[in-house]
Amino acid sequence: KAGVTQTPRYLIKTRGQQVTLSCSPISGHRSVSWYQQTPGQGLQFLFEYFSETQRNKGNFPGRFSGRQFSNSRSEMNVSTLELGDSALYLCASRLAPGTGELFFGEGSRLTVL
Protein backbone atom coordinates (compact mmCIF):
# COMPACT_ATOMS: atom_id res chain seq x y z
CA LYS A 1 0.00 0.00 0.00
CA ALA A 2 1.07 3.59 -0.53
CA GLY A 3 3.26 5.15 2.13
CA VAL A 4 3.02 8.53 3.78
CA THR A 5 3.14 11.29 1.19
CA GLN A 6 4.34 14.80 1.92
CA THR A 7 4.14 17.79 -0.36
CA PRO A 8 5.93 19.85 -1.36
CA ARG A 9 9.28 18.12 -0.94
CA TYR A 10 11.31 21.31 -1.17
CA LEU A 11 10.42 24.95 -0.86
CA ILE A 12 12.08 28.29 -0.37
CA LYS A 13 10.40 31.19 1.38
CA THR A 14 11.46 34.57 2.68
CA ARG A 15 11.16 35.91 6.20
CA GLY A 16 7.68 37.05 7.10
CA GLN A 17 5.93 34.78 4.62
CA GLN A 18 3.79 31.85 5.58
CA VAL A 19 3.92 28.26 4.42
CA THR A 20 1.54 25.31 4.33
CA LEU A 21 2.78 21.72 4.21
CA SER A 22 0.62 18.75 3.42
CA CYS A 23 0.67 15.14 4.58
CA SER A 24 -1.37 12.18 3.34
CA PRO A 25 -1.17 9.25 5.76
CA ILE A 26 -1.20 5.56 4.98
CA SER A 27 -4.70 4.41 4.17
CA GLY A 28 -6.50 3.47 7.37
CA HIS A 29 -4.17 5.45 9.61
CA ARG A 30 -6.08 8.11 11.50
CA SER A 31 -3.24 9.61 13.55
CA VAL A 32 -0.84 12.09 12.00
CA SER A 33 2.15 13.60 13.81
CA TRP A 34 4.50 16.35 12.72
CA TYR A 35 8.17 16.69 13.63
CA GLN A 36 10.84 19.29 12.94
CA GLN A 37 14.46 18.32 12.29
CA THR A 38 17.15 20.98 12.42
CA PRO A 39 20.94 20.48 12.30
CA GLY A 40 22.25 19.42 15.69
CA GLN A 41 18.76 18.80 17.07
CA GLY A 42 16.85 15.58 17.27
CA LEU A 43 13.38 15.24 15.92
CA GLN A 44 11.29 17.80 17.76
CA PHE A 45 7.60 17.01 18.19
CA LEU A 46 5.23 19.64 16.85
CA PHE A 47 1.75 18.15 17.20
CA GLU A 48 -0.38 15.06 16.69
CA TYR A 49 -3.86 14.90 15.23
CA PHE A 50 -6.43 12.15 15.51
CA SER A 51 -9.97 12.25 14.18
CA GLU A 52 -9.55 15.92 13.25
CA THR A 53 -8.60 16.85 16.82
CA GLN A 54 -5.21 17.95 18.10
CA ARG A 55 -4.20 15.41 20.73
CA ASN A 56 -0.79 16.72 21.73
CA LYS A 57 1.30 19.80 21.10
CA GLY A 58 5.03 20.35 21.41
CA ASN A 59 6.84 23.42 22.68
CA PHE A 60 6.60 25.58 19.59
CA PRO A 61 5.25 29.11 19.28
CA GLY A 62 1.73 29.78 18.10
CA ARG A 63 3.04 30.56 14.61
CA PHE A 64 3.03 26.79 14.11
CA SER A 65 -0.42 25.37 13.61
CA GLY A 66 -2.02 22.40 12.00
CA ARG A 67 -5.24 20.71 11.17
CA GLN A 68 -6.59 17.39 10.05
CA PHE A 69 -9.36 16.71 7.60
CA SER A 70 -12.06 14.06 7.68
CA ASN A 71 -10.02 11.87 5.30
CA SER A 72 -7.12 11.99 7.82
CA ARG A 73 -4.96 14.16 5.58
CA SER A 74 -3.18 16.83 7.58
CA GLU A 75 -1.67 20.22 6.95
CA MET A 76 0.68 22.28 9.02
CA ASN A 77 1.09 26.00 8.67
CA VAL A 78 3.88 28.28 9.78
CA SER A 79 3.12 31.98 9.71
CA THR A 80 5.54 34.92 9.83
CA LEU A 81 8.49 32.74 8.91
CA GLU A 82 11.83 33.26 10.63
CA LEU A 83 15.27 32.14 9.52
CA GLY A 84 15.30 29.57 12.33
CA ASP A 85 12.28 27.84 10.82
CA SER A 86 14.51 26.43 8.10
CA ALA A 87 14.29 22.70 8.70
CA LEU A 88 13.12 19.35 7.50
CA TYR A 89 9.50 18.82 8.49
CA LEU A 90 8.51 15.19 8.82
CA CYS A 91 5.03 13.81 8.98
CA ALA A 92 4.28 10.38 10.43
CA SER A 93 1.12 8.34 10.61
CA ARG A 94 -0.13 5.42 12.65
CA LEU A 95 -3.44 3.76 13.30
CA ALA A 96 -4.17 5.78 16.42
CA PRO A 97 -2.22 7.63 19.13
CA GLY A 98 -0.18 5.28 21.29
CA THR A 99 -0.64 2.30 18.97
CA GLY A 100 2.90 1.41 18.03
CA GLU A 101 5.35 2.44 15.37
CA LEU A 102 5.27 5.60 13.34
CA PHE A 103 5.39 5.48 9.54
CA PHE A 104 7.24 8.50 8.24
CA GLY A 105 7.08 10.43 5.02
CA GLU A 106 10.19 11.68 3.27
CA GLY A 107 9.72 15.17 4.60
CA SER A 108 9.37 18.72 3.34
CA ARG A 109 12.63 20.69 3.30
CA LEU A 110 11.90 24.35 4.06
CA THR A 111 14.50 27.02 3.53
CA VAL A 112 13.78 30.52 4.81
CA LEU A 113 15.88 33.32 3.32
Next chain:
Amino acid sequence: ILNVEQSPQSLHVQEGDSTNFTCSFPSSNFYALHWYRWETAKSPEALFVMTLNGDEKKKGRISATLNTKEGYSYLYIKGSQPEDSATYLCALPPFGNEKLTFGTGTRLTIIP
Protein backbone atom coordinates in the same frame (compact mmCIF):
# COMPACT_ATOMS: atom_id res chain seq x y z
CA ILE B 1 10.37 16.96 29.95
CA LEU B 2 11.54 13.44 29.10
CA ASN B 3 15.32 13.18 28.63
CA VAL B 4 16.33 10.53 26.07
CA GLU B 5 20.08 10.14 25.58
CA GLN B 6 21.89 8.14 22.93
CA SER B 7 25.54 7.19 22.85
CA PRO B 8 27.81 7.37 21.12
CA GLN B 9 26.86 10.30 18.91
CA SER B 10 28.70 8.76 15.97
CA LEU B 11 30.48 5.55 15.23
CA HIS B 12 32.71 4.23 12.45
CA VAL B 13 32.82 0.47 12.11
CA GLN B 14 34.72 -1.77 9.73
CA GLU B 15 32.57 -3.86 7.43
CA GLY B 16 32.04 -7.29 8.95
CA ASP B 17 32.53 -6.13 12.53
CA SER B 18 29.72 -6.14 15.08
CA THR B 19 28.71 -3.08 17.02
CA ASN B 20 26.23 -1.81 19.57
CA PHE B 21 24.98 1.48 20.95
CA THR B 22 22.83 2.69 23.77
CA CYS B 23 19.62 4.54 24.46
CA SER B 24 19.18 5.78 28.06
CA PHE B 25 15.97 7.06 29.58
CA PRO B 26 14.41 7.68 33.00
CA SER B 27 13.40 4.32 34.44
CA SER B 28 10.33 5.63 36.21
CA ASN B 29 6.95 5.46 34.49
CA PHE B 30 8.19 3.56 31.44
CA TYR B 31 5.62 2.82 28.75
CA ALA B 32 7.35 1.83 25.50
CA LEU B 33 10.56 2.30 23.53
CA HIS B 34 10.92 2.64 19.78
CA TRP B 35 13.99 2.17 17.60
CA TYR B 36 14.16 3.75 14.12
CA ARG B 37 16.72 3.63 11.36
CA TRP B 38 17.15 6.75 9.22
CA GLU B 39 19.19 6.40 6.06
CA THR B 40 20.34 9.51 4.24
CA ALA B 41 17.76 10.89 1.79
CA LYS B 42 15.13 8.43 3.02
CA SER B 43 12.46 8.52 5.70
CA PRO B 44 12.95 7.07 9.19
CA GLU B 45 11.89 3.43 9.35
CA ALA B 46 10.76 1.59 12.47
CA LEU B 47 12.95 -1.28 13.62
CA PHE B 48 11.39 -2.27 16.93
CA VAL B 49 8.78 -1.25 19.48
CA MET B 50 9.54 -2.71 22.90
CA THR B 51 7.37 -2.62 25.97
CA LEU B 52 8.44 -5.28 28.47
CA ASN B 53 11.47 -5.33 30.73
CA GLY B 54 13.88 -7.97 29.46
CA ASP B 55 12.38 -7.80 25.96
CA GLU B 56 14.68 -8.89 23.17
CA LYS B 57 13.76 -8.31 19.53
CA LYS B 58 15.54 -9.33 16.37
CA LYS B 59 15.30 -8.41 12.70
CA GLY B 60 17.94 -10.08 10.56
CA ARG B 61 21.35 -9.01 11.84
CA ILE B 62 19.91 -6.31 14.08
CA SER B 63 18.68 -6.99 17.59
CA ALA B 64 17.70 -4.93 20.62
CA THR B 65 17.37 -5.49 24.34
CA LEU B 66 15.47 -3.51 26.92
CA ASN B 67 16.09 -2.93 30.63
CA THR B 68 13.33 -0.72 32.02
CA LYS B 69 14.49 -1.03 35.64
CA GLU B 70 17.83 0.61 34.92
CA GLY B 71 16.60 2.71 32.02
CA TYR B 72 18.49 1.60 28.94
CA SER B 73 18.18 -0.24 25.66
CA TYR B 74 20.96 -1.63 23.49
CA LEU B 75 20.86 -1.99 19.74
CA TYR B 76 23.24 -4.57 18.28
CA ILE B 77 24.30 -5.03 14.68
CA LYS B 78 26.10 -8.24 13.85
CA GLY B 79 28.47 -8.41 10.90
CA SER B 80 28.00 -4.79 9.78
CA GLN B 81 27.35 -4.18 6.10
CA PRO B 82 27.56 -0.90 4.12
CA GLU B 83 23.76 -0.74 3.97
CA ASP B 84 23.71 -0.48 7.76
CA SER B 85 25.12 3.04 7.48
CA ALA B 86 22.40 5.25 8.91
CA THR B 87 21.36 7.24 11.95
CA TYR B 88 19.69 5.09 14.58
CA LEU B 89 17.11 6.85 16.73
CA CYS B 90 15.35 5.76 19.86
CA ALA B 91 12.14 7.35 21.09
CA LEU B 92 9.83 7.06 24.07
CA PRO B 93 6.47 8.44 25.01
CA PRO B 94 6.33 10.02 28.47
CA PHE B 95 4.07 7.95 30.69
CA GLY B 96 0.46 8.86 30.14
CA ASN B 97 1.33 10.78 27.00
CA GLU B 98 1.16 9.57 23.44
CA LYS B 99 3.72 11.82 21.78
CA LEU B 100 7.19 10.41 21.17
CA THR B 101 10.35 12.09 22.43
CA PHE B 102 13.35 11.23 20.25
CA GLY B 103 17.00 11.02 21.19
CA THR B 104 19.51 12.81 18.96
CA GLY B 105 20.60 9.52 17.44
CA THR B 106 23.75 7.51 16.81
CA ARG B 107 25.21 8.07 13.35
CA LEU B 108 26.75 4.81 12.15
CA THR B 109 29.17 4.68 9.23
CA ILE B 110 30.35 1.34 7.91
CA ILE B 111 33.81 1.42 6.37
CA PRO B 112 34.17 -1.01 3.44
